[in-house]
Amino acid sequence: MKIPLIEGRDLRANETEAAIVNREFAREFFAGKDAAGKLFTAKPGGEWGRRFQIVGIVGDTRYRTIRDPILPVAYVPYRVAWHKETIMVGMGASNKTAAPSALTSILRNEVSRASPDFRVINIRSQQEMLQAQMVRERLLALLAVFFATIALLLAGIGLYGVLDYSVLQRRREIGLRIALGAQPGDIIRQVALGMLGWFFGGSLAGFALGIGCSRSIETLLYEVKATDLGALAGPALALMAAAFAAALPPLVRAVRIDPARTLRSG
Numbered sequence: 568m569k570i571p572l573i574e575g576r577d578l579r580a581n582e583t584e585a586a587i588v589n590r591e592f593a594r595e596f597f598a599g600k601d602a603a604g605k606l607f608t609a610k611p612g613g614e615w616g617r618r619f620q621i622v623g624i625v626g627d628t629r630y631r632t633i634r635d636p637i638l639p640v641a642y643v644p645y646r647v648a649w650h651k652e653t654i655m656v657g658m659g660a661s662n663k664t665a666a667p668s669a670l671t672s673i674l675r676n677e678v679s680r681a682s683p684d685f686r687v688i689n690i691r692s693q694q695e696m697l698q699a700q701m702v703r704e705r706l707l708a709l710l711a712v713f714f715a716t717i718a719l720l721l722a723g724i725g726l727y728g729v730l731d732y733s734v735l736q737r738r739r740e741i742g743l744r745i746a747l748g749a750q751p752g753d754i755i756r757q758v759a760l761g762m763l764g765w766f767f768g769g770s771l772a773g774f775a776l777g778i779g780c781s782r783s784i785e786t787l788l789y790e791v792k793a794t795d796l797g798a799l800a801g802p803a804l805a806l807m808a809a810a811f812a813a814a815l816p817p818l819v820r821a822v823r824i825d826p827a828r829t830l831r832s833g
Contacts, residue, residue: 568628568693575603575623582644586619589627592639609641619643633700715802719809722769727813730762734821741821742829751822758821759814766810770803 578585586607593602602624608616619641627637675687698705734741741754777784781792792798 570628571626573624573626574601575621577623578642578644584617584619585622585644587623587625587642588621589625589637589640591627591637592641593624595639607641609643633697719805723809723813726762726765726810727816729765730758730814730817731820733761734758734817738824738829742824742826745824746826754821755818758818762810762814766806770806774799 572587573590575587578587588602593600596602596607597605602621605621606618607621608618610616625642628640629635630638630640671690674690678685678687737758741758744754744757
């Protein structure tokens with residue numbers, strides 16, 4: 568199941584009094600201290616309690632659904648038959664690279680051979696079950712990407728129009744500066760200075776609005792926090808790329824202004 572073993576060891580053959588617990592179990596019942604080697608008593612249902620020794624600590628996992636909170640969980644040997652059902656998940660060394668769908672026919676034949684009364688109706692991989700629980704999150708993410716792309720495109724077109732109109736209005740000033748010996752870098756700085764102010768002002772306003780709505784946004788997404796640097800870096804880079812693409816044609820036009828023709832036309 569790819570649950571990481573953080574401390575201690577795995578269960579050994581023929582052990583019945585050993586257990587492996589997750590981090591939440593150690594935090595809740597042992598105050599976050601070293602739980603390895605400690606004893607605890609489990610009382611399932613109305614049965615008598617049974618003592619186990621903790622031999623290992625593993626990472627936290629979701630128990631039923633991905634939206635449930637992390638619960639304290641203890642893993643005990645399957646020989647401790649507290650329930651009628653026993654579920655074992657195994658994967659041979661030769662099957663680690665095989666696709667789960669390739670094992671469907673083998674599982675059906677083995678189950679039918681072991682228990683003729685059993686009928687296998689549906690076989691799903693763990694990945695398929697996780698994806699089925701995240702349909703809403705994937706749909707919201709797809710819609711968010713679509714509307715974000717449209718908004719980014721509109722913002723880029725608007726920024727291009729404003730900056731290009733600004734260059735058109737200042738063409739005589741720019742032509743005069745070029746005639747007096749201004750270098751292309753000076754012209755770019757003069758034209759781009761206002762654009763940078765618009766860009767950073769709008770970005771800061773959007774960032775503040777996003778932080779203010781973070782609680783509402785986090786309920787729509789899965790394990791995405793408002794302070795996640797990875798989630799903030801992606802949009803920031805996309806905004807910078809859009810601003811650069813929108814500003815490039817007006818900046819090139821400003822640098823290529825012919826001073827003589829501009830001054831004569833004015």
